[in-house]
Amino acid sequence: MEQYFVKKVIDQSKFVIDDLESYKHIVKVLRHKVGDTIYLVDSTQTLFVAKISEIDNDASNLTVVVDKDERTTTEMPLGVTIACSLSKKDKVEWITQKATELGAKKIIFFDSKYSIMHWKKNVVEKKLMRLQEIAKNAAQQSKRRLIPDVIYLDKLDKLIEEKEATNLVAYEESAKQGEISQLAQAIQEEPTSIMCTFGPEGGFAFDEVEFLNQNGFLSVGLGPRIMRAETAPMYFLSVLSYKYELTVK
Structure with missing residues (x-):
């Protein structure tokens, strides 16, 4: 139905x-x-x-x-925020739709140094209305109990105001160096809420990662392979779903 x-x-x-x-x-x-x-x-x-x-x-x-209807909720047991640097229009819409289907509670798009897209002030409201409608339709289709909030930040440093109980930054250099344990350790602690930040196609600038690290964001690798900007958030959400929603009988 x-x-x-x-x-x-x-x-x-x-x-x-x-x-x-x-x-x-x-x-x-x-x-x-x-x-x-x-x-x-x-x-x-x-x-x-x-x-x-x-x-x-x-x-x-x-x-x-x-x-x-008394059936079990379809929401994750922790609040999940994904924060993604701006990508092309179709990728932003795809991220919004799929992140909603995979259980994100909040979806943030932000400007960063290597973002290939930048939104002018006069189009932000219209774009957010479009993305919020996509989130609503995806939430209805996937039988969610809530519609994720979709917001836009014009500066990366404004992410500090959106911090959750645990805050991560997916950094490709960590993956290249073989870092494979930080993400697993972070979710093993079972935080009440979590945010992971993802860079654009060109990746984060070093000073951006340094800024996030200094403000409580832990750099994590997402396995041995380097993913596209739109793939990494879906990997992260899938890891959380496996950890918190799937059980072995």
Whole structure:
């Protein structure tokens, strides 16, 4: 079944979906009828099974009868932030979509010395709206309980204001030197939240890594291979998923 996010708290057995975009997708695109069932996630991240009881095409809304679903949350047990230097438009959108599917709670894009793209102030709001919509659609498709926040920082040093309990910087020179233990050690400590920062296609400048290290970001390698800028965050999220979400029976 499809899942939709609603901005309100669902606290009664009947609920009216009056969001125009959701109404159009449910009624006009997927052509759901009275009696069909969908999932809803409200503003408290609670999942509900919702059966359509009425469709009002004049008012562009639909009424559903809801029942709380007690299944286990799909969210990671720790808050995960990935911070990526700006890449080309299609890569930024791809990172947003896939990071959402893999469980990131926050996605940060920032300018760095070797970034091949730089956003002008007059386009930032429009680009973030587009990325937030991509995150919403990916969260609905992957049955998340929340939509990740997507934010933009025009300077790398502003990352300090976004720090989590544990903070890492993926550094290709660490990988070249054979460093393979720091990431494993960091997640073995089971922090309540974690951030990992990733450089652009050309990598971080040495002084940028030095600045991050001086401000509590630990340099880590991501294995013996050098990855593309858009691949590294997905590797990191997959490692966390294996550590915290998969078990051996």
